Amino acid sequence: xxxxxxxxxxxxxxxxxxxxxxxxxxxxxxxxxxxxxxxxxxxxxxxxxxxxxxxxxxxxxxxxxxxxxxxxxxxxxxxxxxxxxxxxxxxxxxxxxxxxxxxxxxxxxxxxxxxxxxxxxxxxxxxxxxxxxxxxxxxxxx
Amino acid sequence: xxxxxxxxxxxxxxxxxxxxxxxxxxxxxxxxxxxxxxxxxxxxxxxxxxxxxxxxxxxxxxxxxxxxxxxxxxxxxxxxxxxxxxxxxxxxxxxxxxxxxxxxxxxxxxxxxxxxxxxxxxxxxxxxxxxxxxxxx
Numbered sequence: 001x002x003x004x005x006x007x008x009x010x011x012x013x014x015x016x017x018x019x020x021x022x023x024x025x026x027x028x029x030x031x032x033x034x035x036x037x038x039x040x041x042x043x044x045x046x047x048x049x050x051x052x053x054x055x056x057x058x059x060x061x062x063x064x065x066x067x068x069x070x071x072x073x074x075x076x077x078x079x080x081x082x083x084x085x086x087x088x089x090x091x092x093x094x095x096x097x098x099x100x101x102x103x104x105x106x107x108x109x110x111x112x113x114x115x116x117x118x119x120x121x122x123x124x125x126x127x128x129x130x131x132x133x134x135x136x137x138x139x140x141x142x
Numbered sequence: 143x144x145x146x147x148x149x150x151x152x153x154x155x156x157x158x159x160x161x162x163x164x165x166x167x168x169x170x171x172x173x174x175x176x177x178x179x180x181x182x183x184x185x186x187x188x189x190x191x192x193x194x195x196x197x198x199x200x201x202x203x204x205x206x207x208x209x210x211x212x213x214x215x216x217x218x219x220x221x222x223x224x225x226x227x228x229x230x231x232x233x234x235x236x237x238x239x240x241x242x243x244x245x246x247x248x249x250x251x252x253x254x255x256x257x258x259x260x261x262x263x264x265x266x267x268x269x270x271x272x273x274x275x276x277x278x279x
Contacts, residue, residue, distance in 0.1 A: 026263060121270075
């Protein structure tokens, strides 16, 4: 077992992946905001329960019951589907309907971006704290 | 994961480039707003417009924006009565470019706003990447 296979690391990483995937979609929206007829895309919000479930699921589909003991996988195996596992779809609601046919509101994208950055940074801070915890536990100094 | 952020950086950069091309064309239009033909019957400067298109970058898989073409605005020229102008025709009228300063200014504001938005997105992506790298410290 590796120290980094513990649930809280996996979920924190997954949360960062979610933020990064969303940031990419926002970058696409902002770059295309002036294109006639361009529609806004977004990624669904982060579902903690689902991600925890996913973190405990092995690549063969079996659910790991005891995270500390039964976690065994082959590092060479890659997860199926999208690299990040977060698919982008048309945004649910837009603040604006532009005269040339698009619906990408820059203000809304800026807000989504701020939100994404905060989520990314908080997951990062969490990951750092958890790593410090492991470091303290493995430290020989008392 | 960082790959996604690099893609976001690439997309924002393409947006910046497209908007700066647009600003360049607006500057050309503004600078030539009074450029008439040299002789009677010669056409004056014709306003240019920029169109964008969405391009999929095959290598990185990122969706980018690019200038599709710089086309000419087919709208008619203005006719101004200026008998003293060397480009005036027999009736004393001069053909002036079809550039409307108001339209150009509005277009410029929009381009500059979009440029800023792309820049902000780029900065945020860069910060996220930087903070992730800071984990190594």
